[in-house]
Amino acid sequence: MSNRRPEQQARLTSKKHSDVALTVPAFLDTIRYHARYSLGKRWGLCSGRELFTAVALAVRDALIDRMLETEDRYQQTDPKRVHYLSMEYLLGRSLKNNLSNLRMLDLCRDALRKMGVDFEEVMEGECEAALGNGGLGRLAACFLDSLATMGMPGYGYGLNYEYGLFKQDIDNGYQKEKPDNWLIHGSPWQIERPDEACIVPLYGRIEHGIDRAGQYNPMWMDWKIIVGVPHDMPIVGFGGQTVNVLRVYSARSSAEFDMQIFNEGDYLKAVEQQIASETISKVLYPSDLVEAGRELRLVQEYLLVACTLRDIVRRYEKSHATFDQFASKVAIHLNDTHPALAVAELMRILVDEHAQPWEKAWETTQATLSYTNHTLMPEALEKWSVSLLEYVLPRHLQIIYEVNHRFLAQVASVWPDDHERLRRMSLIEEGEQKAVRMVNLALVGSHSTNGVSALHTQIVKTSLVPDFYQLWPEKFNTKTNGVTPRRWLLQANPLLADLITSTIGSDWITDLGKLRALEPYAQDPDFQQAFMMVRRSSKTLLTQIIYDRCRVAVSPDALFDVHVKRIHEYKRQLLNVMQIIHQYLRMIQDGITPPVPRVYIFAGKAAPGYWAAKQIIKLITSVGQVINADPRVQGLIKVVFLPDYRVSLAEQIVPATDVSEQISMAGTEASGTGNMKFAMNGALTIGTHDGATIEIMDEVGQENIFLFGLQVEEIRQMRAGGSYHPRTYYHRNPDIRRLMDTFASGLFCPDEPSRFRWIYESVLDRGDPYFHLADLESYIETQERVAQAFKDPVGWTCKAILNVARTGKFSSDRAIAEYAREIWNIKPSSSPPDATG
Numbered sequence: 141m142s143n144r145r146p147e148q149q150a151r152l153t154s155k156k157h158s159d160v161a162l163t164v165p166a167f168l169d170t171i172r173y174h175a176r177y178s179l180g181k182r183w184g185l186c187s188g189r190e191l192f193t194a195v196a197l198a199v200r201d202a203l204i205d206r207m208l209e210t211e212d213r214y215q216q217t218d219p220k221r222v223h224y225l226s227m228e229y230l231l232g233r234s235l236k237n238n239l240s241n242l243r244m245l246d247l248c249r250d251a252l253r254k255m256g257v258d259f260e261e262v263m264e265g266e267c268e269a270a271l272g273n274g275g276l277g278r279l280a281a282c283f284l285d286s287l288a289t290m291g292m293p294g295y296g297y298g299l300n301y302e303y304g305l306f307k308q309d310i311d312n313g314y315q316k317e318k319p320d321n322w323l324i325h326g327s328p329w330q331i332e333r334p335d336e337a338c339i340v341p342l343y344g345r346i347e348h349g350i351d352r353a354g355q356y357n358p359m360w361m362d363w364k365i366i367v368g369v370p371h372d373m374p375i376v377g378f379g380g381q382t383v384n385v386l387r388v389y390s391a392r393s394s395a396e397f398d399m400q401i402f403n404e405g406d407y408l409k410a411v412e413q414q415i416a417s418e419t420i421s422k423v424l425y426p427s428d429l430v431e432a433g434r435e436l437r438l439v440q441e442y443l444l445v446a447c448t449l450r451d452i453v454r455r456y457e458k459s460h461a462t463f464d465q466f467a468s469k470v471a472i473h474l475n476d477t478h479p480a481l482a483v484a485e486l487m488r489i490l491v492d493e494h495a496q497p498w499e500k501a502w503e504t505t506q507a508t509l510s511y512t513n514h515t516l517m518p519e520a521l522e523k524w525s526v527s528l529l530e531y532v533l534p535r536h537l538q539i540i541y542e543v544n545h546r547f548l549a550q551v552a553s554v555w556p557d558d559h560e561r562l563r564r565m566s567l568i569e570e571g572e573q574k575a576v577r578m579v580n581l582a583l584v585g586s587h588s589t590n591g592v593s594a595l596h597t598q599i600v601k602t603s604l605v606p607d608f609y610q611l612w613p614e615k616f617n618t619k620t621n622g623v624t625p626r627r628w629l630l631q632a633n634p635l636l637a638d639l640i641t642s643t644i645g646s647d648w649i650t651d652l653g654k655l656r657a658l659e660p661y662a663q664d665p666d667f668q669q670a671f672m673m674v675r676r677s678s679k680t681l682l683t684q685i686i687y688d689r690c691r692v693a694v695s696p697d698a699l700f701d702v703h704v705k706r707i708h709e710y711k712r713q714l715l716n717v718m719q720i721i722h723q724y725l726r727m728i729q730d731g732i733t734p735p736v737p738r739v740y741i742f743a744g745k746a747a748p749g750y751w752a753a754k755q756i757i758k759l760i761t762s763v764g765q766v767i768n769a770d771p772r773v774q775g776l777i778k779v780v781f782l783p784d785y786r787v788s789l790a791e792q793i794v795p796a797t798d799v800s801e802q803i804s805m806a807g808t809e810a811s812g813t814g815n816m817k818f819a820m821n822g823a824l825t826i827g828t829h830d831g832a833t834i835e836i837m838d839e840v841g842q843e844n845i846f847l848f849g850l851q852v853e854e855i856r857q858m859r860a861g862g863s864y865h866p867r868t869y870y871h872r873n874p875d876i877r878r879l880m881d882t883f884a885s886g887l888f889c890p891d892e893p894s895r896f897r898w899i900y901e902s903v904l905d906r907g908d909p910y911f912h913l914a915d916l917e918s919y920i921e922t923q924e925r926v927a928q929a930f931k932d933p934v935g936w937t938c939k940a941i942l943n944v945a946r947t948g949k950f951s952s953d954r955a956i957a958e959y960a961r962e963i964w965n966i967k968p969s970s971s972p973p974d975a976t977g
């Protein structure tokens with residue numbers, strides 16, 4: 141549908157590539173046109189949100205032209221394409237990102253200035269797409285940016301949740317969740333495609349038939365139907381040459397199916413049915429802890445898989461008569477096990493719908509699929525009870541049993557009579573509640589399994605699935621995560637980006653390794669000066685945000701020590717709090733002043749049902765209240781908790797961070813990606829030997845990072861030998877004793893002195909499963925070294941510059957290049973853009 145005047149259309153499409161041909165007056169015309177004809181408003185009467193929408197629609201025009209060009213290019217050349225399946229995409233806002241990648245930022249700024257409209261205000265008018273919980277969903281978003289920037293033929297597939305991740309209020313220090321109805325006014329970035337809706341059968345029963353050739357021919361009967369309606373979101377790469385698509389599905393009821401019930405006269409039942417169907421894509425699950433047996437979640441996962449595979453097969457069949465080339469034209473990637481039903485679904489399509497022999501279908505399935513593991517936490521490893529699967533997806537359960545039968549026969553042929561091993565490797569966990577192990581299913585059904593950092597992959601091989609590693613060592617590989625430098629440096633930190641570009645040119649934007657050219661400037665006084673000024677203005681901006689949201693005044697000259705991420709025991713926000721309490725007690729009881737003033741900045745959401753995580757938020761806010769109000773430590777230490785951590789807040793925090801806290805217990809954080817964003821923006825890391833933080837040290841050099849604490853192997857041995865006794869640390873070290881006692885004394889919660897007693901007990905009496913006390917002494921010492929280092933601004937700035945210069949490895953472009961070459965076997969379909977101009 142085009143509601144543009146023809147001459148304007150010509151003007152917009154005449155220039156093929158970005159570095160847009162558009163002039164300020166033409167862009168202004170388009171914005172006004174949309175205000176009038178898409179929104180039906182006079183320009184002068186538009187609300188803030190309408191201003192945003194009009195601008196977004198004008199940008200969308202430019203995106204659509206390029207999206208159609210990109211699809212034409214793919215159709216003409218028929219390259220192998222990757223299909224990235226993810227239950228989560230934590231996109232954040234898109235307007236500034238799209239303008240920036242289209243190289244239209246300045247143009248838009250000028251246009252809005254001419255209209256007398258504040259650019260930043262328009263950007264803030266956008267609701268964020270928070271269709272993800274944290275690391276896994278944000279990684280998917282960074283990967284989409286890199287795929288498009290590198291001209292890779294790739295599609296994202298996901299669900300169009302009506303409610304994204306809940307919004308967080310802090311009420312009396314406690315987290316309160318509020319719904320995030322982000323689609324309430326629609327999204328200008330989504331193009332609905334009702335014509336391509338998918339029909340998805342669910343429930344029902346299997347009828348065991350025999351076909352004419354005497355072959356077993358099961359029939360899936362009496363199913364119910366839901367419909368998945370695709371919504372396409374254009375994903376523009378830097379430079380604008382490639383615009384790929386993220387296709388997200390909304391669940392709708394089937395008009396035909398509902399009509400049957402209406403016709404039978406049961407009006408209420410029909411309406412109920414309709415509501416139930418539309419509930420399926422209502423809400424993102426807000427936790428990474430598996431909620432056993434949640435039927436709605438299983439149906440969500442299947443909706444994604446079923447719709448995506450139909451879409452892929454439909455597109456493939458347009459230009460191929462047989463499935464012989466399927467695996468050489470189609471790569472399907474599973475972002476964690478959440479879409480692992482794709483193994484059974486692809487088999488079902490090939491065997492049941494296209495009459496392929498099992499063996500051939502299996503070969504195609506394995507060759508097509510690949511899988512990334514993102515967590516080792518047992519509570520986050522998916523298992524679906526056999527009874528639920530049988531009820532919701534009877535045919536898929538049958539297929540999974542058949543896969544398992546054949547797989548175990550293979551295992552038995554390699555290790556005869558090893559029953560223990562068969563039990564461990566089986567796709568089915570036996571026991572009171574039989575369940576399908578989704579990690580095993582994803583692994584068996586794919587040709588590649590990767591971890592997200594070197595250490596994580598090592599642990600996957602040696603502890604998570606060692607039997608599988610022994611059987612198929614060649615399937616395992618590592619792909620260290622990365623983040624997009626477009627969002628996380630160019631857009632989030634424009635001052636630093638400008639300084640870098642004016643010093644070494646702009647190639648770094650698409651080739652982050654080029655940042656190495658900054659190394660010679662690390663000691664250069666002029667560059668250092670400029671670097672410090674950039675950081676100071678980012679910090680000043682953050683002080684304003686802190687004041688607005690927390691009513692705490694902080695100085696930009698203090699050390700900004702930042703711990704932002706989901707609240708999880710394994711991430712050990714509690715270790716940070718212990719250290720803060722120690723510092724505070726030293727000041728007020730021992731009269732020792734710290735070398736530098738510090739602001740401890742926390743942010744992060746707790747899963748609504750995760751009691752301990754919510755208590756930790758209350759602890760942080762309580763400790764903050766006491767410390768911030770204590771005149772004895774004025775100007776020396778402040779503790780703030782910024783509510784509602786989300787992508788846009790991260791964009792403001794990252795450039796203003798001096799010290800980045802990455803202090804998970806060794807062996808628990810698969811990779812981390814925040815760690816990369818901070819280092820890339822010149823924060824120094826204080827961290828453990830965990831995830832990708834180790835690789836950050838390898839890159840930036842030991843002298844430019846502060847690592848501390850036990851390593852994975854040491855923790856493993858202490859666990860195995862039962863030699864970790866938190867009480868020993870408590871008795872041996874008076875500082876530790878003193879700070880631990882505050883949890884029992886009620887110092888930080890005078891109105892309810894026993895509120896944090898559980899921490900005292902969990903650490904001292906219940907074994908401290910996350911080894912806080914084992915790492916606390918070295919953490920305190922290391923924080924002391926951090927403070928000493930910060931006292932020397934020149935030395936500190938040199939380290940910070942070297943962090944920026946040496947973190948090129950952590951671009952998601954590098955990660956995607958590795959996936960493309962080593963897992964997907966796909967190639968760019970256009971030459972990479974150049975960053976000049």
Ligand code: 26V
Nearest residue numbers: 275276279427428514515592809810811812813
């Ligand atoms: C599990 C589940 C279970 C069912 C309910 C919904 C749900 C949602 C998420 C998850 C798994 C989350 C795993 C995850 O986010 N892992 C993080 O992945 C990042 C990207 O690879 C990595 O940097 C982080 O270290 C890792 O914790």
